[in-house]
Amino acid sequence: MVTLGGRLRLGIAPTIPHHCTKEFMLACRDVAREHGLVMQTHVGEAKYQAASSFPVFGMSMTKTMDSVGIVGPWFSAAHAVWLDDEDMRLLAVRGAQVAHNPGANLRLGSGIAPAREYLRHGVMVGIGTDGCHCSDNQNMFEAMRAASFVSRARGLPPDEWLSTGEVLQMATEGSARVLGFQDRIGRITKGYKASLPSNLRRSKTFGPRAPSVSGPHGPPPCLPSRLRRSRFPLPNPSAAGWRSTPTARPTSNRACAPRAASTSTATPRGWSAGARRGTRASPVTSSRTPRGGDARQNKKPPSAGLEVDP
Numbered sequence: 001m002v003t004l005g006g007r008l009r010l011g012i013a014p015t016i017p018h019h020c021t022k023e024f025m026l027a028c029r030d031v032a033r034e035h036g037l038v039m040q041t042h043v044g045e046a047k048y049q050a051a052s053s054f055p056v057f058g059m060s061m062t063k064t065m066d067s068v069g070i071v072g073p074w075f076s077a078a079h080a081v082w083l084d085d086e087d088m089r090l091l092a093v094r095g096a097q098v099a100h101n102p103g104a105n106l107r108l109g110s111g112i113a114p115a116r117e118y119l120r121h122g123v124m125v126g127i128g129t130d131g132c133h134c135s136d137n138q139n140m141f142e143a144m145r146a147a148s149f150v151s152r153a154r155g156l157p158p159d160e161w162l163s164t165g166e167v168l169q170m171a172t173e174g175s176a177r178v179l180g181f182q183d184r185i186g187r188i189t190k191g192y193k194a195s196l197p198s199n200l201r202r203s204k205t206f207g208p209r210a211p212s213v214s215g216p217h218g219p220p221p222c223l224p225s226r227l228r229r230s231r232f233p234l235p236n237p238s239a240a241g242w243r244s245t246p247t248a249r250p251t252s253n254r255a256c257a258p259r260a261a262s263t264s265t266a267t268p269r270g271w272s273a274g275a276r277r278g279t280r281a282s283p284v285t286s287s288r289t290p291r292g293g294d295a296r297q298n299k300k301p302p303s304a305g306l307e308v309d310p
């Protein structure tokens with residue numbers, strides 16, 4: 001196995017078989033197997049790629065590559081949008097994997113990979129971003145979200161949509177397997193590497209929740225219990241230019257539901273009844289406070305709900 005400081009591992013990735021000669025593909029196979037490297041190539045990303053192998057080779061590209069010993073546990077099919085049932089079964093039997101890149105598939109209009117069907121056949125699926133030029137970002141959280149969403153757009157019943165747990169497993173264990181790193185990353189367990197605190201602190205995915213999570217009274221009860229118990233430090237809202245709203249400590253889940261105006265249902269959201277009477281237009285939420293301003297200068301403390309001047 002080739003390692004570079006233990007953090008990089010080489011892989012062999014002839015981009016698309018249609019662009020390669022048979023000799024080149026066989027040479028890639030030999031190098032990968034001789035050095036114990038993973039091998040990946042695009043398979044059935046676009047419909048025309050899947051269709052064109054039949055007139056040329058008389059069978060699907062998956063079967064064509066399998067006939068010369070390319071498909072095995074070291075092999076992953078990138079995209080794999082247009083593979084049929086027989087191809088899926090073949091990948092499962094050979095222990096090969098699929099790299100699911102929903103962002104690129106949406107960007108390029110390639111189609112939606114049948115991730116649920118691969119899982120049903122027992123094929124390990126990893127999630128990837130593909131290149132930033134064809135998916136607009138290299139953000140794994142975005143790729144996970146896209147994988148979850150596109151699974152709902154294939155006409156499957158809701159209980160066959162990818163669950164959050166399945167998507168997380170695909171992005172961690174599955175992607176590690178595709179990269180050949182399954183022995184050191186992809187799981188939070190003894191002997192495996194991870195940098196979760198730094199990833200969470202840097203991720204804008206967790207940003208909008210940060211003021212609530214790290215507010216002066218701790219996390220509200222409406223957060224999932226696992227997140228409330230999390231010991232991972234989240235961004236300091238004041239350092240990011242946010243202001244948390246100093247509300248009373250919530251005592252039940254109802255505290256997280258939208259609050260109804262208790263005395264006037266006609267009060268426009270975010271403004272007091274005093275403003276309607278033309279007395280004083282006082283913003284009632286701290287989000288109206290100019291950045292860097294001090295809410296303590298207000299005569300009344302800001303409130304998260306609607307209120308009426310006495």
Ligand SMILES: [Zn+2]
Pocket residue numbers: 042078104130131
């Ligand atoms: Zn690609």
